[in-house]
Amino acid sequence: MARIAVIGAGMGALAAAARLATGGHRVTVYERSATYGGGVSRYERDGFVFDTGPGLLHLPAVYRDLFIKTGRETLESCVSLRQVDPAIRHVFDDGTSVSLPNASRAGVIAALDDALGPGAGTRWADLLGRAREVWEATRRPLLEDALAADTAPLGRDPYPAPPVRRGLFRRGAPTLAEVAARELSDPRLAAMLEHYAVAYGFDPAIVPASATVLPYFEHTFGTWYVDGGMRALAEAVYARCVARRVDFRFGADVAEVVEKDGRAAGLLLVDGTRVEADTVVSGAPPAPVAPTAGGGGRVVICLALAGPRPDDAPHRTVIHAAGVTVLRPDDPSTRPDDAHEAVTLHVPLPLAGGTEAALRAAEAAVPGLRDRLLWHHVHPSSAPPGPALAGASGTFLLPPNPAPLPGLYRVGPWAHPGGTLPHTGMSAAIVADLIAGGPGGSR
Numbered sequence: 001m002a003r004i005a006v007i008g009a010g011m012g013a014l015a016a017a018a019r020l021a022t023g024g025h026r027v028t029v030y031e032r033s034a035t036y037g038g039g040v041s042r043y044e045r046d047g048f049v050f051d052t053g054p055g056l057l058h059l060p061a062v063y064r065d066l067f068i069k070t071g072r073e074t075l076e077s078c079v080s081l082r083q084v085d086p087a088i089r090h091v092f093d094d095g096t097s098v099s100l101p102n103a104s105r106a107g108v109i110a111a112l113d114d115a116l117g118p119g120a121g122t123r124w125a126d127l128l129g130r131a132r133e134v135w136e137a138t139r140r141p142l143l144e145d146a147l148a149a150d151t152a153p154l155g156r157d158p159y160p161a162p163p164v165r166r167g168l169f170r171r172g173a174p175t176l177a178e179v180a181a182r183e184l185s186d187p188r189l190a191a192m193l194e195h196y197a198v199a200y201g202f203d204p205a206i207v208p209a210s211a212t213v214l215p216y217f218e219h220t221f222g223t224w225y226v227d228g229g230m231r232a233l234a235e236a237v238y239a240r241c242v243a244r245r246v247d248f249r250f251g252a253d254v255a256e257v258v259e260k261d262g263r264a265a266g267l268l269l270v271d272g273t274r275v276e277a278d279t280v281v282s283g284a285p286p287a288p289v290a291p292t293a294g295g296g297g298r299v300v301i302c303l304a305l306a307g308p309r310p311d312d313a314p315h316r317t318v319i320h321a322a323g324v325t326v327l328r329p330d331d332p333s334t335r336p337d338d339a340h341e342a343v344t345l346h347v348p349l350p351l352a353g354g355t356e357a358a359l360r361a362a363e364a365a366v367p368g369l370r371d372r373l374l375w376h377h378v379h380p381s382s383a384p385p386g387p388a389l390a391g392a393s394g395t396f397l398l399p400p401n402p403a404p405l406p407g408l409y410r411v412g413p414w415a416h417p418g419g420t421l422p423h424t425g426m427s428a429a430i431v432a433d434l435i436a437g438g439p440g441g442s443r
């Protein structure tokens with residue numbers, strides 16, 4: 001049984017702590033803030049409750065696996081998880097809008113044909129068919145397994161050129177923006193594709209075509225919401241850690257990892273406290289964070305509205321002209337009563353035109369929003385890196401989980417396989433397996 005010190009109590013670190021404690025280790029988490037969950041945080045005021053981090057979950061299988069491997073109670077017995085339908089509504093620059101059903105290929109094709117014209121649905125589905133090849137080629141090396149020592153194969157983009165136009169692409173691997181322009185033949189479909197990159201802070205003009213795997217995740221594995229808000233997922237993972245006797249020290253700011261005899265031997269806290277450990281797992285960001293790895297600034301604007309939430313309001317609407325994502329969870333626990341509504345806006349920085357412009361844009365999703373507004377709260381948020389992607393000569397890979405210093409491992413969005421809730425969950429599975437002497441991975 002080893003003494004393991006974990007830095008940070010973000011989702012990656014919590015998931016690693018639960019797995020390591022289940023493996024019989026003595027695990028202590030040192031978190032600089034007063035609470036757990038990291039970016040999965042919440043803002044509460046006057047009976048309104050808002051997620052100030054992610055508002056939705058994709059690929060819940062990663063957290064199902066965590067709960068199965070760390071105890072008898074399944075994820076579903078600890079949180080109320082449900083699919084969001086429609087999964088997303090897009091409002092395009094020309095005013096056209098389309099609501100896409102959750103995880104239904106036929107439903108998405110029909111909705112796109114209806115809204116954008118015949119053939120639009122098939123073009124989108126064909127593109128996702130090619131993205132499936134990216135998923136098949138990268139699922140193991142980029143999600144489930146530890147990063148291979150030789151990353152050269154991951155520097156090549158597995159996104160296949162469409163057969164009839166293959167000759168056109170021999171000049172080199174296209175970017176996501178090029179794929180959007182060449183294969184979708186409709187600026188609205190192109191905007192839809194590019195949104196999935198922008199949502200993780202990637203620039204579609206730079207990010208490789210393999211980023212088509214991002215909409216593939218959502219369309220294939222569905223879009224999920226945790227009742228009570230996404231913070232309820234952090235609460236459940238924290239509760240699992242406590243049940244597995246993980247020890248938590250909040251308000252414990254780690255200054256550095258202590259090195260002894262060429263390996264990690266503990267932590268030095270900012271207050272001067274020294275902690276001895278056999279192994280250290282860091283869920284804290286390094287500095288500086290590579291700018292090409294996605295992420296980037298955004299603000300989350302919490303809106304307290306008078307008036308009920310209409311039953312048919314989509315959970316998530318993307319207003320493409322402004323880059324604003326509007327979240328309207330159908331969840332009574334987020335509002336004081338049914339005569340009020342809690343709405344969250346995710347707005348990328350720089351915030352052109354300020355909060356007022358974001359509110360005006362959001363009226364495309366919430367008619368009369370500014371008349372209904374009781375108050376708003378702006379929550380600045382620095383989104384972590386996005387998920388690792390193949391292609392672009394490896395620019396979008398994250399550092400491997402074992403750090404150069406023996407005995408030190410990295411979890412969370414700044415390490416392989418990058419950010420998003422499922423990806424950080426996978427980093428925890430990889431690290432727990434490596435520490436247990438395995439090859440790193442969930443199988």
Ligand SMILES: Cc1cc2nc3c(=O)[nH]c(=O)nc-3n(C[C@H](O)[C@H](O)[C@H](O)COP(=O)(O)OP(=O)(O)OC[C@H]3O[C@@H](n4cnc5c(N)ncnc54)[C@H](O)[C@@H]3O)c2cc1C
Pocket residue numbers: 007008009010011012013030031032033036037038039040052053054055056057058252253254255283284285298300381382383384411412413418419420421422424
């Ligand atoms: C606004 C926003 C929207 C997002 N939307 C989505 C989404 O739609 N889908 C999705 O999958 N993901 C989304 N994400 C990303 C997702 O939240 C993250 O990938 C994931 O939660 C971050 O992983 P983490 O918890 O390991 O890291 P973090 O949340 O960054 O946690 C790191 C923790 O370490 C602590 N820490 C840092 N340094 C130290 C130190 N020196 N000593 C002690 N403690 C330290 C911090 O206080 C923090 O608690 C979003 C994130 C944000 C911010």
